[in-house]
Amino acid sequence: MNLKSSFYSVTFLTxxxxxxxxxxxxxxxxxxxxxxxxxxxxxxxxDVTPTFSWQLPVVDAVKNQKAYQIVVASSEAxxxxxxDLWDSNKQESSQSTFIQYAGKALNSRQKVYWQVKYWxxxxxxxxxxxxxxxxxxxxxxxxxxxxxxxxxxxxxGVIGSQENIIHRPQYLRKGFELTKNVAxxxxxxxxxxxxxxxxxxxxxxxxxxxxxxxxYKKRIETITYDVSNLINSGKNTIxxxxxxxxxxxxxxxxxxxxxxxxxxxxxCQLELTMEDGSKEIIVSDASWKGTTNGPIRLSEIYDxxxxxxxxxxxxxxxxxxxxxxxxxxxxxxxxxxIKLEPKRHTTVKSKITLETKExxxxxxxAIFDLQQNMVGxxxxxxxxxxxxxxxIRFAEMLSPDGTFxxxxxxxxxxxxxxxxxxxxxxxxxxxxxxxGFRYVELSGFDASKSPSKDWxxxxxxxxxxxxxxTFTSSHEKLNxxxxxxxxxxxxxxxxxxxxxxxxxxxxxxxxxxxxxGPTAMFNANVYKFWASWLQSVRESQYDNGGIPWVVPDxxxxxxxxxxxxxxxxxxxxxxxxxxxxxxxLEENYETMKxxxxxxxxxxxxxxxxxxxxxxxxxxxxxxxxxxxxTSHSLIGTAFFAHSAKLTAQTxxxxxxxxxxxxxxxxxxxxxxxxxxxxxxxxxxxKDVAETQTSYLLALAFDLLPEAKQANAKQYLxxxxxxxxxxxxxxxxxxxLLSEVLDETGEIDLMYKLLFNETYPSWFYSINQGATTIxxxxxxxxxxxxxxxxxxxxxxxxAYGAIGEWMYERIAGIAPLxxxxxxxxxxxxxxxxxxxxSASYETPYGKVTSSWKIENNTFQLETTIPPNTTAxxxxxxxxxxxxxxxxxTFKDNEHIKLTKTTANSFEFLAQPGTYILVxxx
Numbered sequence: 001m002n003l004k005s006s007f008y009s010v011t012f013l014t015x016x017x018x019x020x021x022x023x024x025x026x027x028x029x030x031x032x033x034x035x036x037x038x039x040x041x042x043x044x045x046x047d048v049t050p051t052f053s054w055q056l057p058v059v060d061a062v063k064n065q066k067a068y069q070i071v072v073a074s075s076e077a078x079x080x081x082x083x084d085l086w087d088s089n090k091q092e093s094s095q096s097t098f099i100q101y102a103g104k105a106l107n108s109r110q111k112v113y114w115q116v117k118y119w120x121x122x123x124x125x126x127x128x129x130x131x132x133x134x135x136x137x138x139x140x141x142x143x144x145x146x147x148x149x150x151x152x153x154x155x156x157g158v159i160g161s162q163e164n165i166i167h168r169p170q171y172l173r174k175g176f177e178l179t180k181n182v183a184x185x186x187x188x189x190x191x192x193x194x195x196x197x198x199x200x201x202x203x204x205x206x207x208x209x210x211x212x213x214x215x216y217k218k219r220i221e222t223i224t225y226d227v228s229n230l231i232n233s234g235k236n237t238i239x240x241x242x243x244x245x246x247x248x249x250x251x252x253x254x255x256x257x258x259x260x261x262x263x264x265x266x267x268c269q270l271e272l273t274m275e276d277g278s279k280e281i282i283v284s285d286a287s288w289k290g291t292t293n294g295p296i297r298l299s300e301i302y303d304x305x306x307x308x309x310x311x312x313x314x315x316x317x318x319x320x321x322x323x324x325x326x327x328x329x330x331x332x333x334x335x336x337x338i339k340l341e342p343k344r345h346t347t348v349k350s351k352i353t354l355e356t357k358e359x360x361x362x363x364x365x366a367i368f369d370l371q372q373n374m375v376g377x378x379x380x381x382x383x384x385x386x387x388x389x390x391x392i393r394f395a396e397m398l399s400p401d402g403t404f405x406x407x408x409x410x411x412x413x414x415x416x417x418x419x420x421x422x423x424x425x426x427x428x429x430x431x432x433x434x435x436g437f438r439y440v441e442l443s444g445f446d447a448s449k450s451p452s453k454d455w456x457x458x459x460x461x462x463x464x465x466x467x468x469x470t471f472t473s474s475h476e477k478l479n480x481x482x483x484x485x486x487x488x489x490x491x492x493x494x495x496x497x498x499x500x501x502x503x504x505x506x507x508x509x510x511x512x513x514x515x516x517g518p519t520a521m522f523n524a525n526v527y528k529f530w531a532s533w534l535q536s537v538r539e540s541q542y543d544n545g546g547i548p549w550v551v552p553d554x555x556x557x558x559x560x561x562x563x564x565x566x567x568x569x570x571x572x573x574x575x576x577x578x579x580x581x582x583x584x585l586e587e588n589y590e591t592m593k594x595x596x597x598x599x600x601x602x603x604x605x606x607x608x609x610x611x612x613x614x615x616x617x618x619x620x621x622x623x624x625x626x627x628x629x630t631s632h633s634l635i636g637t638a639f640f641a642h643s644a645k646l647t648a649q650t651x652x653x654x655x656x657x658x659x660x661x662x663x664x665x666x667x668x669x670x671x672x673x674x675x676x677x678x679x680x681x682x683x684x685x686k687d688v689a690e691t692q693t694s695y696l697l698a699l700a701f702d703l704l705p706e707a708k709q710a711n712a713k714q715y716l717x718x719x720x721x722x723x724x725x726x727x728x729x730x731x732x733x734x735x736l737l738s739e740v741l742d743e744t745g746e747i748d749l750m751y752k753l754l755f756n757e758t759y760p761s762w763f764y765s766i767n768q769g770a771t772t773i774x775x776x777x778x779x780x781x782x783x784x785x786x787x788x789x790x791x792x793x794x795x796x797x798a799y800g801a802i803g804e805w806m807y808e809r810i811a812g813i814a815p816l817x818x819x820x821x822x823x824x825x826x827x828x829x830x831x832x833x834x835x836x837s838a839s840y841e842t843p844y845g846k847v848t849s850s851w852k853i854e855n856n857t858f859q860l861e862t863t864i865p866p867n868t869t870a871x872x873x874x875x876x877x878x879x880x881x882x883x884x885x886x887x888t889f890k891d892n893e894h895i896k897l898t899k900t901t902a903n904s905f906e907f908l909a910q911p912g913t914y915i916l917v918x919x920x
Contacts, residue, residue: 037528044137044224046342056866137342146283150265193264194245221343239317243432289326299432302412309421345532346464354458366451375491376461384420394437436502474835488797500793511564519803545598561612562636580819606673608636618730619760631688638697641670683711693733738805811838858920876918
């Protein structure tokens with residue numbers, strides 16, 4: 001071979017090799033990149049030590065991850081090869097969630113870019129992912145040059161029958177001039193109160209009542225907006241409306257709860273980078289001006305908003321407005337014992353619109369029925385006459401005579417007013433309040449016009465999270481129950497987890513939160529929502545370790561309750577098990593230990609004397625008490641043991657072996673004391689009231705020796721039988737009912753309880769017309785009307801905790817390892833269902849389970865996401881043939897039969913989609 005031919009041969013082979021390499025070297029890049037608790041390219045981010053997560057693509061070539069590499073840089077141009085902040089290098093690991101950043105220290109305002117690649121199970125590399133980013137907010141008080149500003153607004157007033165402190169909403173503005181063109185602009189802003197901000201006549205955002213609700217004496221959240229496209233070279237104006245909100249308005253149902261509130265204020269800092277690289281900063285200070293003589297005359301969370309269009313201030317946020325008659329604001333320095341920190345979850349938004357379904361005229365008013373109990377505000381398009389005042393009232397239900405039922409709103413007036421400045425159609429919505437309602441009543445409109453459905457549209461408002469799971473079945477009422485659960489979640493996740501959205505309360509009751517947490521986590525992407533609220537729990541914990549009834553704590557009564565304070569151990573563990581993120585445990589570990597220590601100080605010989613709300617709103621209590629019949633001491637001791645056990649498990653997960661041994665022994669000691677104190681040698685309750693909840697606590701929290709467990713189960717079944725196979729459980733017992741009956745094999749009975757139509761049951765409220773979960777099992781009945789108790793919320797999510805069992809056992813999707821790294825697909829079909837399905841977006845991707853029964857044949861279709869495994873269990877007559885994807889089942893590399901009983905098959909499955917058909 002001559003040199004020339006040799007050259008061409010080598011060149012051809014090289015090109016061929018390169019071609020083949022390019023064809024085979026890469027698999028599809030990773031998807032759904034997030035940082036920390038679920039943020040995608042966040043602005044004004046809070047976390048200087050973020051974690052990184054991604055999902056593998058759903059393609060045949062990718063089943064699992066063998067290794068990964070993350071690169072992080074200060075400039076997009078530096079990626080992927082010149083990462084100046086952190087390069088993890090290739091890490092042999094299947095972990096694709098919550099990888100801890102280990103690079104250079106990050107600072108306020110810094111924008112950070114990152115990418116990831118992975119190697120699949122065959123060690124084939126992916127392409128680099130798309131470049132993602134996060135930009136940090138102002139992390140410390142010393143980052144602020146601005147001052148708090150506002151007008152003195154405190155006036156004594158009366159709202160309805162309630163004496164109140166009124167703070168008139170303020171309008172604050174500042175004009176400024178720039179001589180250079182702006183390349184980028186960031187507005188950092190927050191309020192002692194709630195605000196809305198505009199620049200040069202344009203709204204900065206569509207956020208609802210920012211910044212949100214935190215323990216204001218400890219921390220106020222700040223928000224960052226990109227306003228680059230709103231700033232001009234030359235003259236500019238920034239205008240901010242601020243109202244009382246949670247900070248300065250009345251909170252609670254008693255005047256003794258209301259503090260002598262501080263006038264609302266704002267603080268803002270507009271930081272500008274010019275095209276030439278220079279920087280300018282505009283701050284809130286004494287140079288601003290303000291007025292309270294604007295159209296929003298009154299705005300209260302409970303009582304509604306009053307708007308007078310005659311006082312509108314045209315163009316007040318633009319450069320043409322003359323503010324010479326406005327007052328100079330008061331300016332105040334930042335107090336360093338109140339932290340200013342970036343908001344760590346999403347703001348409230350208007351998420352859904354509901355159209356009016358029916359209009360009824362009654363006594364000169366028009367009632368608009370949206371046919372769904374909701375939370376938010378109405379968008380009104382109503383004809384009016386100049387000088388007339390439109391009155392807008394709200395109700396969750398109507399009385400049998402068609403009048404508004406508002407007794408359950410208690411002292412909350414929940415009424416808006418709009419005074420027209422001219423004839424014509426008014427388009428308006430309240431800005432600094434929210435309501436819980438299905439019905440809207442209008443009076444004071446142009447009487448010459450006939451009401452039409454388009455006059456009222458409901459704007460459904462809640463924290464800006466997306467749906468994460470779905471559930472449906474062959475049963476109409478079960479589907480309505482699921483709808484009621486979801487609407488209860490939407491209605492009560494208004495920046496914090498509230499107990500109700502309509503009356504003079506709307507607080508973060510800890511007991512309600514702890515029972516509903518797992519159900520919420522399935523239905524919506526609320527990890528960051530819970531993580532943020534748990535920070536408020538930590539900040540609200542008393543020095544003695546106690547956890548207040550409500551968080552943020554506005555009652556200031558230093559009182560605690562077993563089953564309520566335990567939210568600080570239960571929710572972190574539940575989140576960890578559903579996400580796999582240990583940082584939620586690290587953040588809350590000291591709080592957990594403090595709460596267990598409080599349990600200890602409230603106990604003697606491990607038996608609790610802690611009071612509280614007990615099994616709140618147990619139906620048909622023999623003692624007639626809202627707290628039910630179950631012994632307070634039994635409940636307190638049970639939760640003492642449970643929190644000690646969860647703290648031990650947390651210590652173990654965090655590698656704290658000595659702590660694990662300490663708390664695990666404490667759990668055993670309390671469990672032994674519990675069993676001796678409250679149960680006889682036969683496993684029967686002694687010396688205190690025998691209730692369903694007392695047995696449920698003992699069995700669910702594993703507090704009885706094995707010798708007593710079987711009998712305790714039988715006594716539980718007897719108590720249920722005594723109740724004609726109905727529940728007799730309140731807030732604490734109800735979530736445990738399905739768990740215990742499931743674990744003890746009583747699936748038929750659990751289905752019976754779930755599908756009961758009569759009181760007390762989930763379907764009872766549906767039969768009475770419920771479109772959300774009610775506070776009481778019998779808040780209303782068609783025969784007897786409304787429950788006479790004034791504590792009667794018709795949007796209260798606690799009893800929606802049954803959703804967890806529906807998703808994990810009816811549909812059959814549950815985690816077997818933290819974060820769904822290993823998944824259980826084990827549906828439990830039973831009459832009257834013949835089909836059910838669910839989907840859930842795990843940290844690794846979507847898992848689905850859908851089953852149906854036809855002609856004595858059971859069919860399950862399931863999809864297992866990449867980088868996970870699953871144990872699939874299906875009911876079957878195992879003497880009959882089993883089909884997989886239409887063919888007789890055979891073990892393969894993707895799915896293997898691991899166990900067979902007389903009535904079920906069990907498989908170990910790799911990622912993929914499977915259709916299994918068995919005789920049933």
